[in-house]
Amino acid sequence: MDSLHHKLDSTExxxxxxxxxxxxxxxxxELGKISQEKAAEIAxxxxxxxxxxLSRLQVSPFQYTVQEIEEELRDAH
Incomplete structure (x- = not known):
């Protein structure tokens, strides 16, 4: 069996x-499991x-549900 070995440096x-x-x-x-705010926090x-x-990963930043848009508008005022 062939194997691949890679030595990690201290930062990898x-x-x-x-x-x-x-x-x-x-x-x-992207799957709608968490909000953009929560995703940013996790990241x-x-x-x-x-x-x-998201742009770099080719994921649309616009994954809002109607409820999320309403919450964003409510929080903006």
Whole structure:
């Protein structure tokens, strides 16, 4: 059986963990399981950074339900 070995440098485990957290948050947001605000929090980003990340991952930042739009409008006033 062939195998692949890769030695991780000291920063790779942290970077991998961070990338997995961002990817999971983006996917859960895309599936409508969590709000954009919660996804940004999970990803460790502010909402602007999270929206830019969604663009990079080719995920639409507009996954709002009618209820979420109403809440956003209510909170804005």
């Amino acid at each position: 485990p942290f970077e991998l963990t961070e990338e997995m957290r961002v990817a999971a948050a983006a996917k859960w947001y 460790g980003l502010n909402r602007e950074e999270f929206m830019l990340t």
